[in-house]
Amino acid sequence: MNKKDESFKDFMLDQLRELDDVEARRMFGGHGLYQDETFFGIVHKGKLFFKIDDNTVDAYRKRKMKPFRPNGKQTLKSYYQVPVEIIEDADVLRQWAEQAVNCQTRKK
Numbered sequence: 001m002n003k004k005d006e007s008f009k010d011f012m013l014d015q016l017r018e019l020d021d022v023e024a025r026r027m028f029g030g031h032g033l034y035q036d037e038t039f040f041g042i043v044h045k046g047k048l049f050f051k052i053d054d055n056t057v058d059a060y061r062k063r064k065m066k067p068f069r070p071n072g073k074q075t076l077k078s079y080y081q082v083p084v085e086i087i088e089d090a091d092v093l094r095q096w097a098e099q100a101v102n103c104q105t106r107k108k
Contacts, residue, residue, distance in 0.1 A: 005030070009043045015090045016097055028070055033097075040100040042068055042079055048087055049079040050100035059096075 009024050009031050016022045016033075024031035030044030042049040049068040052060060060080040068079040086092050 005043075005046060008046045012041075012043055012048055012087070015087065015093050018090065018094050019097055022097075030070075035097075035101050038101050038104045040097065040104055042076075044068065044070065048082040049076075050082050050096055051078060051103045052080045052100070053078070053103040053106065055106075056099050056103060 012033070013022065013024055019035060021036050023034055024043060025034060026032075027042075028044070030042055032039050033041030033043065040051045057080065060082075063083045065081045065083055068076040068081070070076070082093070082096060086096055
């Protein structure tokens with residue numbers, strides 16, 4: 001994990017500070033984002049990915065965002081990259097994060 005990735009993770013946590021109980025845990029060369037025990041996001045190589053479902057995926061696709069690919073052989077189609085303009089707006093990012101958490105809780 002390089003310093004740039006670590007600082008991006010810290011920036012994401014700062015942007016999401018209005019969400020209760022959000023933390024980052026190390027996983028597959030990046031960090032998983034959790035609210036309590038609900039896994040809803042991935043910070044990997046300077047990019048942010050959120051959990052999607054049929055209710056939320058169109059917002060990502062219409063912005064030409066792609067699913068998470070940790071390597072050339074693997075694609076996690078249930079996590080999509082969050083656009084930079086969303087990341088930069090903490091209020092909108094919080095809304096998208098809440099939707100990602102809701103995707104996980106709806107699934108259960």
